[in-house]
Amino acid sequence: MPLPDLSNPAFAAYVAAAAILVLKMAAMAFLTAYRMMKARSGFRSPEDAKPGLLNPAPQPGQLERDEYVDRIRRIHQNDYENIPPFIAIGLLYVLTGPDVELAQALFALYVVSRLLHFAAYLTARSHEMRATLWTTGALVMVYMAGACLVAAARALQF
Amino acid sequence: MPLPDLSNPAFAAYVAAAAILVLKMAAMAFLTAYRMMKARSGFRSPEDAKPGLLNPAPQPGQLERDEYVDRIRRIHQNDYENIPPFIAIGLLYVLTGPDVELAQALFALYVVSRLLHFAAYLTARSHEMRATLWTTGALVMVYMAGACLVAAARALQF
Amino acid sequence: MPLPDLSNPAFAAYVAAAAILVLKMAAMAFLTAYRMMKARSGFRSPEDAKPGLLNPAPQPGQLERDEYVDRIRRIHQNDYENIPPFIAIGLLYVLTGPDVELAQALFALYVVSRLLHFAAYLTARSHEMRATLWTTGALVMVYMAGACLVAAARALQF
Numbered sequence: 271m272p273l274p275d276l277s278n279p280a281f282a283a284y285v286a287a288a289a290i291l292v293l294k295m296a297a298m299a300f301l302t303a304y305r306m307m308k309a310r311s312g313f314r315s316p317e318d319a320k321p322g323l324l325n326p327a328p329q330p331g332q333l334e335r336d337e338y339v340d341r342i343r344r345i346h347q348n349d350y351e352n353i354p355p356f357i358a359i360g361l362l363y364v365l366t367g368p369d370v371e372l373a374q375a376l377f378a379l380y381v382v383s384r385l386l387h388f389a390a391y392l393t394a395r396s397h398e399m400r401a402t403l404w405t406t407g408a409l410v411m412v413y414m415a416g417a418c419l420v421a422a423a424r425a426l427q428f
Numbered sequence: 429m430p431l432p433d434l435s436n437p438a439f440a441a442y443v444a445a446a447a448i449l450v451l452k453m454a455a456m457a458f459l460t461a462y463r464m465m466k467a468r469s470g471f472r473s474p475e476d477a478k479p480g481l482l483n484p485a486p487q488p489g490q491l492e493r494d495e496y497v498d499r500i501r502r503i504h505q506n507d508y509e510n511i512p513p514f515i516a517i518g519l520l521y522v523l524t525g526p527d528v529e530l531a532q533a534l535f536a537l538y539v540v541s542r543l544l545h546f547a548a549y550l551t552a553r554s555h556e557m558r559a560t561l562w563t564t565g566a567l568v569m570v571y572m573a574g575a576c577l578v579a580a581a582r583a584l585q586f
Numbered sequence: 587m588p589l590p591d592l593s594n595p596a597f598a599a600y601v602a603a604a605a606i607l608v609l610k611m612a613a614m615a616f617l618t619a620y621r622m623m624k625a626r627s628g629f630r631s632p633e634d635a636k637p638g639l640l641n642p643a644p645q646p647g648q649l650e651r652d653e654y655v656d657r658i659r660r661i662h663q664n665d666y667e668n669i670p671p672f673i674a675i676g677l678l679y680v681l682t683g684p685d686v687e688l689a690q691a692l693f694a695l696y697v698v699s700r701l702l703h704f705a706a707y708l709t710a711r712s713h714e715m716r717a718t719l720w721t722t723g724a725l726v727m728v729y730m731a732g733a734c735l736v737a738a739a740r741a742l743q744f
Contacts, residue, residue: 276682276741285678286738292671292731296724299667303717314660316653318713325713337474344472346667351457351504354512354670355450361519361677362443366434397476397483401461408454415450422444425434495632502630509615509662512670513608519677520601524592555634555641559619566612573608580602583592 280373284364287377288357294384295353298346305339312339345391348404349384356380356411363414366421376410383407438531442522445535446515452542453511456504463497470497503549506562507542514538514569521572524579534568541565596689600680603693604673610700611669614662621655628655661707664720665700672696672727679730682737692726699723 276282306312311332313319319332360380364373387403434440464470469490471477477490518538522531545561592598622628627648629635635648676696680689703719705711 276737279742282738282741285681285734286742288674288678289731289735289738292675293728293735295667295671296728296731299724313713315657315707315710315713315716317710320712322712323714324717341473350667350670351453351508354508354674355453355515357671357674358446358512358515359450362446365443391473394473394475396478396480397471397473398481400473401482408457412451412454415447415454418443419447419451421434422440422447425440426437426444499631509611509666512666513611513673516604516670516673517608520604523601549631552631552633554636554638555629555631556639558631559640566615570609570612573605573612576601577605577609579592580598580605583598584595584602 278364280368280370281364283374283377284360287381288360290381291353291357291384294388295346295349298342298349302339302342302346305342309336309338312336312343341391341394345388348387348391352404352407352411353384356407356414359411359414359418362418366418368417376414380407380410383410436522438526438528439522441532441535442518445539446518448539449507449511449515449542452546453504453507456500456507460497460500460504463500467494467496470494470501499549499552503546506545506549510562510565510569511542514565514572517569517572517576520576524576526575534572538565538568541568594680594686596684596686597680599690599693600676603697604676606697607669607673607700610704611662611665614658614665618655618658618662621658622652625652625654628652628659657707657710661704664703664707668720668723668727669700672723672730675727675730675734678734682734684733692730696723696726699726 276285307324310325310327310329312335313325313332316333318325319328321328325332360377383403383406387400387407390400390403434443465482468483468485468487470493471483471490474491476483477486479486483490518535541561541564545558545565548558548561592601623640626641626643626645628651629641629648632649634641635644637644641648676693699719699722703716703723706716706719
């Protein structure tokens with residue numbers, strides 16, 4: 271069984287995918303902050319409505335939901351619902367010793383589906399397009415989890 | 429120290445547990461989508477209220493909170509609050525070289541507690557029952573994190 | 587390349603950091619429950635408003651948002667937005683064979699920044715202080731993800 275080493279090309283592809291996905295998640299947090307600052311709105315804690323460097327001229331309603339900010343929060347939520355379990359199962363999938371080209375293709379497909387999902391969500395494309403892109407990534411994750419379960423069950427002699 | 433290899437039965441049990449938990453999380457997302465489609469309600473983005481394949485006959489109120497959908501969202505939230513940190517610490521726990529039977533029992537207990545938590549939440553059982561099932565899994569996670577911390581502190585000669 | 591073994595001091599520091607962060611996340615869940623019980627408020631499921639051991643004397647409004655409880659929920663949310671991807675990328679960062687002292691310093695900085703972020707959020711310090719502490723941790727995570735991406739790209743001969 272291949273050990274987690276970057277000389278294993280399936281593992282290297284996994285590390286690249288995981289790093290891109292973590293950077294993507296971090297970007298959502300920074301983008302939420304950027305939009306909150308630009309709109310001076312969509313804050314969530316009472317203390318954020320007080321005057322300060324980040325809020326020089328407080329106004330009523332700054333603690334209310336703001337769709338411009340909330341859209342990024344929803345994209346971020348979709349990320350933390352999906353990306354941490356994908357990164358976890360992706361590592362275990364690599365440890366089951368999969369076909370290298372298949373593994374690389376699946377990691378690439380997942381990353382591309384998530385980046386397109388972001389683009390579609392950001393620009394408010396149709397629910398159908400967003401759902402299709404989300405489902406693509408979800409099915410990759412389900413496949414990897416299934417492959418891990420089969421390999422583990424075999425090892426445990428079920 | 430055992431390397432992460434499926435021939436290690438503690439690691440194989442871990443992989444099986446992680447795979448089941450990832451599939452369980454994915455199932456919550458698909459179940460949310462199923463209930464949204466069935467009720468044509470509980471959408472969250474303005475574009476989802478527009479006519480399309482997923483929403484052939486838009487109606488007012490589709491963007492409002494719908495308890496039938498929201499219950500699954502809450503179960504999903506409980507999953508992403510708990511399962512990613514559990515999968516992370518479970519791997520590290522296996523790497524500390526625990527007793528195999530204890531490790532297997534803890535992984536099984538965690539998975540069973542989460543599946544029962546799902547059943548209790550879905551069918552709106554009492555807060556007490558849900559809290560007991562959640563606490564069982566949380567304590568397993570706390571135990572594993574504690575064991576990891578002790579092992580790491582020893583290795584760092586604290 | 588160092589294998590994940592506690593005799594590797596970078597890995598031991600990583601395991602200690604991950605264990606502390608998992609315990610910190612679990613503490614947020616227990617603290618939410620504690621505050622809900624103390625205030626008998628901030629519940630979210632209709633069945634939680636029914637009489638029982640956890641709610642001996644139901645009152646109207648128990649299902650409404652309660653800032654005393656919601657503050658902990660927001661801190662918990664900030665945790666699950668940040669900590670699972672950090673734990674994931676931290677492991678991969680260790681596997682790239684970083685300088686041990688740098689790795690240990692980054693893990694310590696991350697843990698300290700998250701504990702201080704908790705203290706600042708709990709006591710409703712200024713948005714500026716909270717943002718500074720959050721950004722510190724986020725930049726550590728971005729640095730590790732960048733280092734992983736560079737190492738993986740090199741291994742894949744990009």
